[in-house]
Amino acid sequence: MRNQLGLWIFAFAALAGLAEPALAGHCGTCRYPRGFVTPDQCVTPVVTSTVRYQPVIEQHQTVCYRPVYRTEYRAEQFTTYRPVHETTYTSEKYVVQRPVVEHYETVRNYTVNRPVYETHLQEQQFTVMKPVTRTFQVAVPYCTTQPVYERHVKDVSHVVMRPHVEECQVAVPYCVMKPVVEHHVRRNTYTVNRPVVEHYQVPVTYIVNRPVVEQHVREIPYTTHRAVKEPYCVEVPYCVMKPVYETHTKDVPYTTLRTETQQYQVAIPYCTLRPEYTTQTFYTPVATYRTEVDYVTQQRVSYITEPVVTEHVVKVCSGRYETVTDYIPGPVVTRAVRTPGTCVFDPCTCTSHYVPGCLTHQTFQCPGRTVCKKVWVPHEECRVVKECRMVCKPVCTTVQVPVCRKVCQTEMKACTKTTCRLVKEQHVRYETRQHCYKVAEQHVRQVCYTTCRMVPEHHTRTETRFRCYTVAEQHVRRHCFTTCRMVPEQHVKMVTRTRCYAVPEVKTCEIPYKTCRWEKEEHVRYVTRRHCTMVPETVTRQVCYTTCRLVKQEHVRYETRCVVEKVPVVCVRHVPVTTCRWVCEQKQCVERHCRVNYVCEERVRCVPVTTCKVIPETHCRLVPYTTCHTEAFTLNYCVKRYVPVCVPVCP
Numbered sequence: 001m002r003n004q005l006g007l008w009i010f011a012f013a014a015l016a017g018l019a020e021p022a023l024a025g026h027c028g029t030c031r032y033p034r035g036f037v038t039p040d041q042c043v044t045p046v047v048t049s050t051v052r053y054q055p056v057i058e059q060h061q062t063v064c065y066r067p068v069y070r071t072e073y074r075a076e077q078f079t080t081y082r083p084v085h086e087t088t089y090t091s092e093k094y095v096v097q098r099p100v101v102e103h104y105e106t107v108r109n110y111t112v113n114r115p116v117y118e119t120h121l122q123e124q125q126f127t128v129m130k131p132v133t134r135t136f137q138v139a140v141p142y143c144t145t146q147p148v149y150e151r152h153v154k155d156v157s158h159v160v161m162r163p164h165v166e167e168c169q170v171a172v173p174y175c176v177m178k179p180v181v182e183h184h185v186r187r188n189t190y191t192v193n194r195p196v197v198e199h200y201q202v203p204v205t206y207i208v209n210r211p212v213v214e215q216h217v218r219e220i221p222y223t224t225h226r227a228v229k230e231p232y233c234v235e236v237p238y239c240v241m242k243p244v245y246e247t248h249t250k251d252v253p254y255t256t257l258r259t260e261t262q263q264y265q266v267a268i269p270y271c272t273l274r275p276e277y278t279t280q281t282f283y284t285p286v287a288t289y290r291t292e293v294d295y296v297t298q299q300r301v302s303y304i305t306e307p308v309v310t311e312h313v314v315k316v317c318s319g320r321y322e323t324v325t326d327y328i329p330g331p332v333v334t335r336a337v338r339t340p341g342t343c344v345f346d347p348c349t350c351t352s353h354y355v356p357g358c359l360t361h362q363t364f365q366c367p368g369r370t371v372c373k374k375v376w377v378p379h380e381e382c383r384v385v386k387e388c389r390m391v392c393k394p395v396c397t398t399v400q401v402p403v404c405r406k407v408c409q410t411e412m413k414a415c416t417k418t419t420c421r422l423v424k425e426q427h428v429r430y431e432t433r434q435h436c437y438k439v440a441e442q443h444v445r446q447v448c449y450t451t452c453r454m455v456p457e458h459h460t461r462t463e464t465r466f467r468c469y470t471v472a473e474q475h476v477r478r479h480c481f482t483t484c485r486m487v488p489e490q491h492v493k494m495v496t497r498t499r500c501y502a503v504p505e506v507k508t509c510e511i512p513y514k515t516c517r518w519e520k521e522e523h524v525r526y527v528t529r530r531h532c533t534m535v536p537e538t539v540t541r542q543v544c545y546t547t548c549r550l551v552k553q554e555h556v557r558y559e560t561r562c563v564v565e566k567v568p569v570v571c572v573r574h575v576p577v578t579t580c581r582w583v584c585e586q587k588q589c590v591e592r593h594c595r596v597n598y599v600c601e602e603r604v605r606c607v608p609v610t611t612c613k614v615i616p617e618t619h620c621r622l623v624p625y626t627t628c629h630t631e632a633f634t635l636n637y638c639v640k641r642y643v644p645v646c647v648p649v650c651p
């Protein structure tokens with residue numbers, strides 16, 4: 001804050017220095033001492049001069065005031081209220097329903113149905129269809145067809161259009177415009193400004209401000225507050241409920257079921273089937289076919305296509321698209337228009353009233369629109385079209401064609417047949433089974449249980465508390481700061497300047513140019529044109545073709561077939577059957593029951609009651625008070641002024 005105050009004072013002093021009145025006579029040179037006038041300013045009246053402003057720095061002093069703050073501490077007493085809690089215990093009676101458990105036993109009779117299993121063998125008869133195979137020969141007649149090919153030749157006539165082309169020369173006159181180029185030269189005179197540059201030096205005086213840095217140290221007093229923590233002890237009474245545990249024992253009867261197992265043997269008959277195999281051999285005729293190949297000479301006709309090109313003139317319809325602009329008028333709209341009304345005088349009421357005009361319907365046309373569309377413009381032109389078509393040409397070749405035929409052969413083949421039949425065998429196996437039943441046993445066990453009751457105990461504990469206050473301490477710190485002042489120094493330097501002016505010069509140049517004119521020449525060219533006509537010709541060719549007819553042949557083959565016949569066979573088997581019957585048994589069991597009776601008991605308990613009272617306490621604290629007074633000090637500052645200087649300017 002102190003630095004900002006100094007800057008504001010420096011700014012107001014600078015504005016005050018600039019606000020002094022200045023005289024402008026003789027460009028202001030008469031208001032300054034001779035030391036500020038340089039020899040460059042004293043020039044002859046003939047030379048033209050220019051006024052320039054040169055900066056000058058002046059040192060000034062001013063008296064400023066800064067605030068000085070002083071902090072003092074005063075003792076101040078204040079009262080606080082500390083709550084103190086006290087806990088007391090009062091006896092309170094209450095009634096509790098204590099459960100009393102009584103156990104008693106009852107005998108219950110019940111009936112159990114025990115299953116008794118009996119196993120015996122049962123004879124069953126069943127019929128089995130035994131397959132019997134019978135073999136026999138069957139003659140199967142069949143028919144085959146053999147193809148027989150025959151060659152024939154026939155004459156085929158057709159008309160062919162042969163093109164006939166005639167050529168002729170046509171003279172076509174045309175005109176050519178030939179350009180003739182002529183060369184000319186013209187003279188052009190012009191003036192050029194040649195630049196001339198001259199250099200000269202001018203002395204320039206300038207002032208440089210050299211900074212001078214000074215170091216200063218000032219002492220600043222300040223106060224700090226140190227916190228002091230003071231402990232003190234307080235006794236706090238409290239009550240603890242201590243549990244007292246008591247252990248008791250009681251007898252509890254219970255019943256357990258012991259499992260007993262009894263083993264016994266059971267005979268189970270079963271039946272197995274043993275296979276018996278029988279082998280038989282018999283002969284069967286088998287027909288095989290052998291393929292024989294015979295070669296037959298045949299003539300085959302193949303056709304080769306040859307291209308034949310013809311030309312003819314065709315009219316081709318072509319064209320182009322042109323953009324056409326059409327104006328489409330707007331629609332005609334009818335609207336109702338009311339005509340102007342009139343004022344009518346009523347002699348009965350001696351007043352005039354307005355009578356509106358009648359409605360008339362007027363038609364008017366809405367503004368149209370312009371539509372651009374593309375229109376196809378047809379155009380016909382003649383084009384020479386080449387047409388290529390393929391002409392068939394017959395070619396005869398001799399080919400050896402293989403003909404296949406099958407020859408039947410019969411052979412006897414030995415076949416082996418194996419038959420299987422199943423032989424029944426009876427067996428018996430023994431299984432060991434177990435029978436489980438439960439046996440009741442009575443036991444007595446001792447059960448330990450624990451009861452808990454709460455006994456109050458009074459104690460006192462000591463708590464350490466702290467009281468905090470602050471202590472003022474005086475300190476002094478050193479503040480180092482740096483000041484900078486500017487010392488002006490005067491220097492002179494030579495500045496090189498350039499003056500440029502133009503000298504006119506006259507020059508002449510020759511400009512060549514060309515002229516062109518067109519001359520007309522007549523020429524004649526000859527165009528060869530063709531005229532094509534189609535001449536009909538009759539062509540006869542021989543076409544070879546082959547016919548095929550089928551010759552029927554009868555054959556017989558023998559097939560071996562089998563017929564399976566089923567013969568019924570009666571079999572007997574023994575099936576074990578298990579029957580179950582229920583046997584009633586009378587049993588007894590002892591059931592244990594529980595009865596709960598509630599007995600009223602009166603008990604006493606301690607109820608804590610907490611009371612709170614407020615104790616006033618007086619404390620003393622130091623309150624800081626800050627006072628402020630102003631202190632005068634001297635501030636140095638620099639003022640920058642501009643001094644006019646006359647600088648000579650060469651013509």
